[in-house]
Amino acid sequence: MSLAPEIELSIVMPCLNEAETLATCIRKALGYLERSGVAGEIVIADNGSTDGSQKIALDLGARVVDVEAKGYGSALMGGIQAARGIYVIMGDADDSYDFSNLDPFVERLRAGDDLVMGNRFRGGIEPGAMPPLHKYLGNPVLSFIGRLFFPSEIRDFHCGLRGFRRDSILEIGLITTGMEFASEVVVKSTLLGLKISEVPTTLKKDGRSRPPHLRSWRDGWRHLRFLLLFSPRWLFLYPGVVGFLVGLVGSIALAFGPIEIGPVGFDVSTQVYLSALTVVGYQGLLFALLTKLYAQHEGFFIPRSRRFQAVAERATLESGAIVGVLLFVAGLAIGVVQFSVWAASGFGPQDVSDTVRLAVPAALLMMLGFQTVMAGMFLGILSIPVQRR
Incomplete structure (x- = not known):
């Protein structure tokens, strides 16, 4: 045969x-x-x-x-x-x-x-x-x-x-x-x-x-x-890092007063837009982390690194909740101080620029804190062990 x-x-x-x-x-x-x-x-x-x-x-x-x-x-x-x-x-x-x-x-x-x-x-x-x-x-x-x-x-x-x-x-x-x-x-x-x-x-x-x-x-x-x-690094991480850093540095700098660069002046209106950029950039960073963790959870083939693994090991529901609450409380504290100063003045008229200059970082911290808490909750969902059939 x-x-x-x-x-x-x-x-x-x-x-x-x-x-x-x-x-x-x-x-x-x-x-x-x-x-x-x-x-x-x-x-x-x-x-x-x-x-x-x-x-x-x-x-x-x-x-x-x-x-x-x-x-x-x-x-x-x-x-x-x-x-x-x-x-x-x-x-x-x-x-x-x-x-x-x-x-x-x-x-x-x-x-x-x-x-x-x-x-x-x-x-x-x-x-x-x-x-x-x-x-x-x-x-x-x-x-x-x-x-x-x-x-x-x-x-x-x-x-x-x-x-x-x-x-x-x-x-x-x-x-x-x-x-x-x-x-x-x-x-x-x-x-x-x-x-x-x-x-x-x-x-x-x-x-x-x-x-x-x-x-x-x-x-x-x-x-x-x-x-x-298949590349969360380029889709979310890099744009998120740029947006977050540019927005955060700019909004913090403007919290201390107007900035002039040559004939161009930047004030509270720019600070508002920069804070929005910070939030968008931070959302990109969270998406990058969540996408990679989800891919790891489901067994997708997405590039990984030792640095990411170190972050992933520390990213839990509890750590996200703690960091998020701290950020939210910091923003709320700024708002409370600002309200107390206003109350001490008899709730009279306020300087719009000075008021907004402090209100923007307060709101920014509270938004970042809330986003972090929600991301931590999602991480908790991803970490639930499941039985594959």
């Missing part, structure tokens, strides 16, 4: 009505497997095609996997889960990627890399293959943000041709269903310390007569939103 040879490589293509180009892609992939001698298979992850794509794939010897859940990410995950290879190379079925030249990907995978990304900017982009909006704005900007938010060296976050160890990718918990799946693979692989490399690949104009499924602004926003949500 002979055992079937082990499949080393699965070439997975998501498909939704790709009858015009699917046969070309499959033939190129089959040609690569035959030429290279790699033991492989072609997996077509069909997402509900109605143009006969399934029959085309089956007639050419590919394996068709029906994926009911709609979306680019859903189709790919269905194909990856059904793949039998040690390695998976995924690519769009629109004939824009060259499935006949996968050697650079296979070489890096065999060398031990967990994820091998194609780079279209290094390999070459055929005229008309990528809209100017994507080539000069969308892809460079989103890739730059991805490298900024996460310690990644990848220059082309959204290349549709990429290879990976199947077991490594299945272990990182991919959850997105749409086009942001491309970013999720890179981000989570980076956060979990997988070995990642990048190889040049080419992009040519796709062979379809219809418009692509990609929607520039909608899908671009989904990519950006994903990058932001």
Whole structure:
């Protein structure tokens, strides 16, 4: 009795009505497997095609996997889960990627890399293959943000041709269903310390007569939103620190009197706005802390640091309540003193500027105190042990 040879490589293509180009892609992939001698298979992850794509794939010897859940990410995950290879190379079925030249990907995978990304900017982009909006704005900007938010060296976050160890990718918990799946693979692989490399690949104009499924602004926003949500540091912490420090320092300085910088004067009206900025910034800091603690509680993959862990260990319902009450009482004390001075004067007319100058820090401390207490309560909810089923 002979055992079937082990499949080393699965070439997975998501498909939704790709009858015009699917046969070309499959033939190129089959040609690569035959030429290279790699033991492989072609997996077509069909997402509900109605143009006969399934029959085309089956007639050419590919394996068709029906994926009911709609979306680019859903189709790919269905194909990856059904793949039998040690390695998976995924690519769009629109004939824009060259499935006949996968050697650079296979070489890096065999060398031990967990994820091998194609780079279209290094390999070459055929005229008309990528809209100017994507080539000069969308892809460079989103890739730059991805490298900024996460310690990644990848220059082309959204290349549709990429290879990976199947077991490594299945272990990182991919959850997105749409086009942001491309970013999720890179981000989570980076956060979990997988070995990642990048190889040049080419992009040519796709062979379809219809418009692509990609929607520039909608899908671009989904990519950006994903990058932001997985980096509370940039979404909440850094803006919060800037807003809180600028607002706090400015409002404290103006509590002692007007400030003039050249021809520009700042007084109580500026102090009011700066105190509002302080509250907004403090809210950002609290959101950063709560988001990371929630992510830790739920097992999400979000960057952590020793400094954060030290803060997280001290952030409890009790500590939040104590700090919050102290801040609130300090603000209330200023208000009580101010009221006492007014009462001693017989509740007569007051100087508006002097009154507001003290009332603003009093109100600010009370608001910060109340926010801290509420954040502490939320921390208490997060700390409740639960039994997972």
